[in-house]
Amino acid sequence: MRRFKHLFFLLLVITLVPMTSCDDDDDDVEPSRMDLLTAGEWSGFAIFVNGADVTDFLASDEDEPIDVRTWKLKFNNDGTYTIRGDGVDPSPLQGEWEFTNNEQAIILEGDSPGDTQTVEINKLTSSELFLNMTLEDEDSGTSIDGEIRFRR
Template sequence: MNKLNLFTLFFASLFMLTLVSCDKDDDKDLSKTELLTGGEWTGDQIWMLGNNMTETLKNYGVTASQIQLDFKKDGSYTIKSEGEVMQDGAWEFSTGEKEITTDKGTSDENKYEINKLTSSELHLEGLFPIGDGSEMSMEIRLKR
């Protein structure tokens, strides 16, 4: 009976070690480029001046989910609103990979501060195009 308990304890311990070693969100192994370019980002929330304005802006026809951002490894990007391309061009990291600069050296140059970047979340702060052709300063929180 003692061997059976020891055997059971061994396999239970082995099982627990296996569970503990599994990490679903293992972003430490991915570079910022890999995190950013791993697929299309879709808007989740819009923040302005530290306030979540997602619901308020819906009254003005601006919804977070209508925004899609796609950064490619070749240095190209696309910003879409409801599937329609609002802006596209070239992107690169700047300020020690803490910002993204788009269309550097052109009249369309913009800088977006990276407030958070994981494999499933991207928080960018800066001027973003909105549906009527103008731009608005905000933080867009995107998800994959």
């Protein structure tokens, strides 16, 4: 009987140790917005204006087509960025970036003085980046707020 008690105690200890050991879930830390943004290159896939997908419409413009599906956007840890693709003038467009508004927006500064734009982050995950920005038509002088969507 004594041997049975020792065996039972040993079995109890062996089964309880894994249950009371360190839990890996406690160590899971969500990536920072900086980590999410700079983890790799983003590929454009859509432009929405007032909830409507205008990607094909903009890409088929005969005078100045803008095909966001060719865009590649890269944010670097050193505070620089590059955008390249059809309709990006000049391509590649390079400059510096920084978070603003408690990391809910990004200030993009281009190469030339005064070439600065602030874009709001509508969505940022490890696989999707949705940026709300103002698209300007230099010919007509009008501007449109649109959401440019990227994925990785």
